[in-house]
Amino acid sequence: MNKIILKLLILSIFATNAFADNGYDLKLVTSLSEMKVEEFPSALLDNVAVENIDNVEIGSIESVDKNTNIFGNTKEDQTRYLKKINIIHERYLYNRFTKQGILKFLENSRSNAVKSLCASSWVSEIRNSKFSREERHVKTLILIMRQNNLIDDITTDILLKARKIRSHFFIAPSIVEQKLTFNRSKIKKYYKKNASKIFSNCQEDKWRSFYSGLRRDKLFKKKEISIRNLNYFAKKYGFINKKTFKELEKFRSSDVTEWPLTLREYSSKKNVINNSLENQITPSEFVTKVKKGSKRSLRQRLYERYSTLQIKVLASILIKMKKRFSAISSTITINYGSEEEVISLNTMERFRMNLKLMRKELNDLNNTSEFSKIRANYFDIIAAAFEMNLVKSEEIDYLVKFKEIWSPTKTKMQKIMYWVRSVGSVGAILVPQPFDFLVIMGLMVIDGNSRKDKRKFDKDYTIF
Amino acid sequence: MKLISACSILLLCSNIVFAKQFKVVDRDKKFKTVIKKQYLTDLTSKTSFEGKYFKIVEATSNQAISFDSKEKLKLKAATVYYHLTKARSYFVNKLESDFIKNYSQITIRLNLTNKFNDLGKFANVKNDPQFNNAVTIPSGKGFASRGVEPWQSEIWFRPSKIINVKELGGYDQQSREVKSMLYSFRKSTHMMTFRRFLTNLILGDYGNLGNETLVSSLFRTAGSSFIIETAYQTTGIVASKLSRQQYSLEAALVPEIIYHEFSHLVLSDEIDINTSTPLNEGMADYFAGKIAESEALGLKSKYNLFSGKEVDRDQLYKSRLESSDYANADFVFGLLWQIDEELGNNNDKFIFNLRKNIDANGTIRDDLVNSIMATCRANCKNPLTDSYSLYLLFDKKGL
Numbered sequence: 001m002n003k004i005i006l007k008l009l010i011l012s013i014f015a016t017n018a019f020a021d022n023g024y025d026l027k028l029v030t031s032l033s034e035m036k037v038e039e040f041p042s043a044l045l046d047n048v049a050v051e052n053i054d055n056v057e058i059g060s061i062e063s064v065d066k067n068t069n070i071f072g073n074t075k076e077d078q079t080r081y082l083k084k085i086n087i088i089h090e091r092y093l094y095n096r097f098t099k100q101g102i103l104k105f106l107e108n109s110r111s112n113a114v115k116s117l118c119a120s121s122w123v124s125e126i127r128n129s130k131f132s133r134e135e136r137h138v139k140t141l142i143l144i145m146r147q148n149n150l151i152d153d154i155t156t157d158i159l160l161k162a163r164k165i166r167s168h169f170f171i172a173p174s175i176v177e178q179k180l181t182f183n184r185s186k187i188k189k190y191y192k193k194n195a196s197k198i199f200s201n202c203q204e205d206k207w208r209s210f211y212s213g214l215r216r217d218k219l220f221k222k223k224e225i226s227i228r229n230l231n232y233f234a235k236k237y238g239f240i241n242k243k244t245f246k247e248l249e250k251f252r253s254s255d256v257t258e259w260p261l262t263l264r265e266y267s268s269k270k271n272v273i274n275n276s277l278e279n280q281i282t283p284s285e286f287v288t289k290v291k292k293g294s295k296r297s298l299r300q301r302l303y304e305r306y307s308t309l310q311i312k313v314l315a316s317i318l319i320k321m322k323k324r325f326s327a328i329s330s331t332i333t334i335n336y337g338s339e340e341e342v343i344s345l346n347t348m349e350r351f352r353m354n355l356k357l358m359r360k361e362l363n364d365l366n367n368t369s370e371f372s373k374i375r376a377n378y379f380d381i382i383a384a385a386f387e388m389n390l391v392k393s394e395e396i397d398y399l400v401k402f403k404e405i406w407s408p409t410k411t412k413m414q415k416i417m418y419w420v421r422s423v424g425s426v427g428a429i430l431v432p433q434p435f436d437f438l439v440i441m442g443l444m445v446i447d448g449n450s451r452k453d454k455r456k457f458d459k460d461y462t463i464f
Numbered sequence: 465m466k467l468i469s470a471c472s473i474l475l476l477c478s479n480i481v482f483a484k485q486f487k488v489v490d491r492d493k494k495f496k497t498v499i500k501k502q503y504l505t506d507l508t509s510k511t512s513f514e515g516k517y518f519k520i521v522e523a524t525s526n527q528a529i530s531f532d533s534k535e536k537l538k539l540k541a542a543t544v545y546y547h548l549t550k551a552r553s554y555f556v557n558k559l560e561s562d563f564i565k566n567y568s569q570i571t572i573r574l575n576l577t578n579k580f581n582d583l584g585k586f587a588n589v590k591n592d593p594q595f596n597n598a599v600t601i602p603s604g605k606g607f608a609s610r611g612v613e614p615w616q617s618e619i620w621f622r623p624s625k626i627i628n629v630k631e632l633g634g635y636d637q638q639s640r641e642v643k644s645m646l647y648s649f650r651k652s653t654h655m656m657t658f659r660r661f662l663t664n665l666i667l668g669d670y671g672n673l674g675n676e677t678l679v680s681s682l683f684r685t686a687g688s689s690f691i692i693e694t695a696y697q698t699t700g701i702v703a704s705k706l707s708r709q710q711y712s713l714e715a716a717l718v719p720e721i722i723y724h725e726f727s728h729l730v731l732s733d734e735i736d737i738n739t740s741t742p743l744n745e746g747m748a749d750y751f752a753g754k755i756a757e758s759e760a761l762g763l764k765s766k767y768n769l770f771s772g773k774e775v776d777r778d779q780l781y782k783s784r785l786e787s788s789d790y791a792n793a794d795f796v797f798g799l800l801w802q803i804d805e806e807l808g809n810n811n812d813k814f815i816f817n818l819r820k821n822i823d824a825n826g827t828i829r830d831d832l833v834n835s836i837m838a839t840c841r842a843n844c845k846n847p848l849t850d851s852y853s854l855y856l857l858f859d860k861k862g863l
Binding site: 325346347348351352394395398399401402404405425428440441443444447460461462 | 648649652653656783829830833834837846848849851852853855856858859863
């Protein structure tokens with residue numbers, strides 16, 4: 001028994017080592033940065049030379065009318081939502097009304113939305129139109145807008161969420177009032193002052209600001225249950241009337257606070273980030289496609305996670321790297337005080353140094369308090385630069401491939417072979433002689449093949 | 465008037481060219497060398513291998529080889545003439561090389577063993593006779609006091625000669641290769657035997673065995689190590705017995721060698737051909753491959769028992785590749801070919817333009833890379849993305 005345990009122990013040591021080498025790991029982020037521009041430390045801006053963004057030469061392009069096109073799609077392909085459209089509903093709408101008529105209405109609704117910047121109002125307009133006989137048509141009409149590039153993925157996502165804001169049947173909370181630790185006077189004051197604002201323009205924004213006020217004043221501890229109790233409590237003691245209560249509950253139960261972005265936030269970010277070149281940029285699949293195992297595209301994630309200034313800072317790292325690529329020469333100077341030694345870098349040393357510098361700058365950025373919770377990665381800086389129209393879509397494929405240099409992707413076969421090699425080299429002990437030769441030969445073949453893929457070249461001739 | 469007519473007729477006659485069918489060595493669809501009947505075009509002589517652009521002579525003679533020569537010599541002359549015409553057409557028509565378009569008749573020498581001499585063109589034949597290769601010689605000013613006329617660039621094909629592999633140190637090389645393959649097997653086997661021995665010792669397996677079984681087990685362990693060690697140590701002898709014993713090369717009968725030498729001549733408008741360097745050899749290899757429409761050079765031919773060159777040899781850059789000893793390695797050939805693929809096929813002109821920026825005596829990792837990037841800035845369709853693509857390729861190649 002002891003022998004088996006010992007052998008298993010040896011095997012487990014090798015297995016642990018194998019797990020340790022798991023290659024590149026994507027940083028998962030849960031919180032959305034709420035950093036404001038003025039809060040950004042000037043030292044960080046100096047560090048990444050944000051001012052360079054404005055100096056990047058991008059040629060003269062005709063300006064576009066941002067006001068009507070702010071939600072329009074210019075950067076995304078249509079693959080994501082095309083599959084979600086219900087063809088039967090689409091055909092029904094096109095047969096009953098004309099396609100031209102539908103698109104004209106949707107275009108008008110977009111123009112209205114540009115003024116209101118409110119997803120719930122936009123959805124209401126669609127819902128109340130003659131084109132939407134049934135609730136399911138609302139979704140189809142939103143997807144038709146996306147299909148025809150009247151809106152982009154992010155706007156579509158917001159509208160589809162806004163579609164779900166509906167009144168729900170209220171069930172009184174089961175928690176006994178005495179157990180709640182609410183500060184009655186504070187709650188009364190807050191509800192009396194703010195609750196009625198929910199009826200003003202763009203309710204989702206009002207609800208979110210109402211909710212963040214509750215959080216700021218620490219009026220509740222646990223998110224959902226407590227806020228439900230709070231509303232109930234406020235209604236019961238007459239701080240709000242039944243109508244207000246119903247409206248508050250409508251937004252609470254529709255998870256509006258969970259939205260990563262509202263239409264107003266998106267438009268304000270987009271206005272700051274995008275410049276007049278927008279229409280000249282061809283879509284990039286890499287930035288806008290939702291990858292396997294992820295729910296969001298890089299572009300969506302960019303808008304949802306980062307503030308406008310953060311996006312600018314991220315983009316500046318890539319722009320700096322691009323600028324360095326165009327350098328005629330690079331040298332390293334070793335200063336001895338009385339004399340200097342100047343070492344010239346060749347083309348490939350310059351290239352690798354530029355990539356190293358970019359990674360260092362990204363790492364430095366992630367070590368600042370503003371980014372430490374978010375941990376931006378290389379793909380984020382590509383997405384940021386693309387969104388700011390500072391890189392072209394045709395460049396992106398190559399920029400993405402650069403990552404292979406410092407973090408090569410392992411194929412499935414390589415991963416399997418790694419395991420076979422790790423376990424097999426220990427397991428060979430258990431194979432009786434003379435069959436162990438076969439195991440060794442098999443391991444050698446695997447080793448030979450995996451060595452082929454390793455970038456194992458003589459590095460003595462190069463500095464970087 | 466008569467004089468003018470005579471002159472016109474003479475001029476007209478000088479422009480009359482013929483085509484005649486001969487047996488030549490060519491490639492079939494499977495890239496194997498076969499003897500085929502092909503027309504030789506642009507011949508200006510009805511009796512010898514002299515044409516508008518090429519004159520094929522034997523050794524140091526200035527007379528074109530006659531159509532009545534011995535079959536083997538005729539085959540060589542026809543093969544060389546045929547493939548040179550093909551190569552010329554590629555450079556004139558596809559790459560629009562004015563240099564070769566305006567070049568006067570080129571002399572091609574077969575079966576010449578003399579070394580090249582800067583002053584007298586032909587070195588003494590007894591002084592280190594040359595076999596099994598081909599060379600493109602630069603033009604020379606001659607040596608008037610010794611009666612040596614100035615000469616233009618020429619292509620010389622050496623006769624073949626069977627060489628024993630021992631003279632080339634081939635056994636050592638093969639032995640080293642096989643030994644390096646066996647090395648890791650030997651290491652792994654010894655390590656595993658030792659590990660098993662330790663495991664059994666720790667777990668007390670040996671204690672449970674009877675004396676007889678224990679001795680037998682130890683002998684078996686030691687025996688297997690002994691067999692492996694013996695196999696490893698005798699690798700050299702086995703390799704020498706199993707490998708090729710003799711080598712030879714009939715350069716004039718390998719199409720890609722003909723293309724390679726002609727490419728040297730075409731590129732000599734910009735690239736020095738006085739010495740053999742990795743850069744000028746690699747450039748010539750690239751165009752030889754392009755003319756042959758093949759990623760392999762000199763392979764699958766009974767006229768070449770040496771190894772050929774291939775694009776797909778997955779080799780990474782090593783600093784030793786810079787030395788002239790490795791001038792004929794296929795690293796630069798592979799690199800240029802891959803550049804062609806990276807930038808989109810049929811980029812022959814890009815590589816042809818590259819010659820203007822290349823110093824034949826430069827290094828691969830500095831001069832060649834710089835030249836390629838400079839050529840790309842001037843000639844690439846999308847300089848920015850193409851330069852990214854080149855960076856990635858160079859990095860992949862270990863540069």
